[in-house]
Amino acid sequence: MVKTAVLTILSLSLTGCFSFDEKEEVKQASLGERDIKYYSNKTVTSLEIPPDLTKPSSQNAFKLSEYVSNIQEDTVSFSEKDNAIKEASSILRTSSNVIVKRSGERRWLVVDKKPDDVWNLSKSFFKSHGFAIKKTNKKIGLMETDFLENHPEIPDRSLGVIRSMLKKAIAARYALPIVDKYRIRIEPTQETGKTAVYLSLNSMEEVLTKAGKDDENTIWQSRPKDQALETEMLYRLMTFLGSDHAVAREKILKAKEEQKLTVEVAKSVGGYAKLVFSLGQYDTWDNMGWALDQLNIDVEDKDIKESSFYINVARNEDKGIWSRMFGDDAIKKSFQISVKQIDTNTTEVYFNDLSEENEQATIDFSYEFLGDIAKQF
Numbered sequence: 001m002v003k004t005a006v007l008t009i010l011s012l013s014l015t016g017c018f019s020f021d022e023k024e025e026v027k028q029a030s031l032g033e034r035d036i037k038y039y040s041n042k043t044v045t046s047l048e049i050p051p052d053l054t055k056p057s058s059q060n061a062f063k064l065s066e067y068v069s070n071i072q073e074d075t076v077s078f079s080e081k082d083n084a085i086k087e088a089s090s091i092l093r094t095s096s097n098v099i100v101k102r103s104g105e106r107r108w109l110v111v112d113k114k115p116d117d118v119w120n121l122s123k124s125f126f127k128s129h130g131f132a133i134k135k136t137n138k139k140i141g142l143m144e145t146d147f148l149e150n151h152p153e154i155p156d157r158s159l160g161v162i163r164s165m166l167k168k169a170i171a172a173r174y175a176l177p178i179v180d181k182y183r184i185r186i187e188p189t190q191e192t193g194k195t196a197v198y199l200s201l202n203s204m205e206e207v208l209t210k211a212g213k214d215d216e217n218t219i220w221q222s223r224p225k226d227q228a229l230e231t232e233m234l235y236r237l238m239t240f241l242g243s244d245h246a247v248a249r250e251k252i253l254k255a256k257e258e259q260k261l262t263v264e265v266a267k268s269v270g271g272y273a274k275l276v277f278s279l280g281q282y283d284t285w286d287n288m289g290w291a292l293d294q295l296n297i298d299v300e301d302k303d304i305k306e307s308s309f310y311i312n313v314a315r316n317e318d319k320g321i322w323s324r325m326f327g328d329d330a331i332k333k334s335f336q337i338s339v340k341q342i343d344t345n346t347t348e349v350y351f352n353d354l355s356e357e358n359e360q361a362t363i364d365f366s367y368e369f370l371g372d373i374a375k376q377f
Contacts, residue, residue: 032249034232038130038148038180096242101196102255104377105227106290107234109197111241115141115188118195118241122184125240131182140302141186147179147204176206178223182233183293190282199237200293201230225294261287263374265367268350270358273366275349275374281307281341288339288349291376298332307339310354315365335369349373 099110111118122143123133131145185198203223210216231252238248261279268274277284285307292299292309301310312332319331336352351366353359 031232031235031253032245034228036129036150036229036232038150098238098241098243098248098251100238100251100255103261103287107231107252107255108199108290109234109238109241110189111195111197112193113195113241114193115186115195118186118197119143121241122186122197122237125237126182126184128240134181137299137301140299142183142299143186144183145181147181149177150180150203176208176218178203178205180229183296184237185289185293187286187289196286197237197241198290198293199230199234200290200296201225201233202296261377263377265371265374268348271363272351272353273363273370274351275370277347277349278345279347280345281339281347284341284347284349285339287377288337288373291373292337294376295372300334309337311335311337313369315361316368317361317365 097112101108101110113121119138119141126133126143126145131148133143134146135144136142180201180203183200183202185200187196187198188194189196203226204220205223206218206220208216209219235248235252238252239245243251261277264276266274266276277287279287285304288309289302292311298312299309300312302308303310312334314332318333334354336354338350338352339347340350341347349370351370353362
């Protein structure tokens with residue numbers, strides 16, 4: 001009797017830790033009202049991607065370092081969150097005009113600040129939310145955070161003990177951690193004194209394998225993009241860059257959607273795939289940068305003069321014992337993505353194998369890779 005009572009009390013006390021099969025209606029918070037809590041002491045270092053050893057040529061590359069100051073990369077402590085805002089205050093003496101651009105689900109900002117100011121403010125913005133900057137490439141204006149846990153449903157790290165006690169008594173779906181990281185890309189615009197800012201979200205979630213069995217375990221896997229969260233963080237970045245809260249909210253909600261873009265996959269020289277955009281070269285370049293962000297592609301370098309991106313990608317067929325031991329970075333290969341204007345309203349994007357081996361496997365991969373790019377539109 002005592003044993004039954006103890007189990008009953010324990011079960012009731014832990015009810016909040018589980019999500020049962022019954023569907024619950026969740027009210028979506030309005031823009032600017034969403035409660036976002038990132039936990040700085042729950043950085044998931046096992047998901048950190050080390051820098052690549054292979055670096056393609058960067059001759060004639062656009063040097064964003066001409067526009068930005070040198071920055072010491074560091075990790076974030078709780079006290080630094082307040083310091084990050086203080087550091088930014090010297091730049092935010094006056095309000096800024098921030099325009100919101102939109103194409104489909106894609107939104108980005110155009111700020112009347114120089115790239116160096118936007119770079120430093122972006123770093124302070126991430127630090128104010130508890131993120132550490134794990135990767136920067138000032139030559140191409142790219143800044144990426146680590147993964148941080150977002151709204152963990154079970155704060156107690158002894159989840160294994162809870163499972164062992166209750167998994168056979170309660171048919172429940174465990175609420176496991178979700179971790180997010182962000183990428184910001186900063187591009188000088190054709191208009192002097194203004195900067196384009198692109199923010200993208202990438203999330204992972206821990207999921208159960210073999211639920212309810214003795215060998216139950218968890219693995220990390222990619223999670224579908226939370227579009228509302230990405231938009232919320234873009235709104236917060238917009239206000240951090242100097243826009244009024246009410247004005248920023250109105251601009252994001254009322255951003256006019258541009259005509260839907262259609263992208264075709266076609267056959268190119270040597271049997272490789274190519275993309276055909278019904279846009280000029282500048283707009284195609286802009287859209288390609290956004291698509292690479294969405295797919296979380298490792299962009300090592302880019303050359304604006306020759307309109308090329310240099311990327312490092314792991315092909316699925318190369319994955320095996322080496323990638324299991326050392327991660328996908330151990331098997332990544334370097335490729336070039338070239339953007340060439342054909343006529344006034346047509347631009348083509350080519351996939352080039354930098355090794356010049358021209359293997360059939362690489363040709364096949366070009367269709368897979370550029371096909372994934374086309375799906376983003």
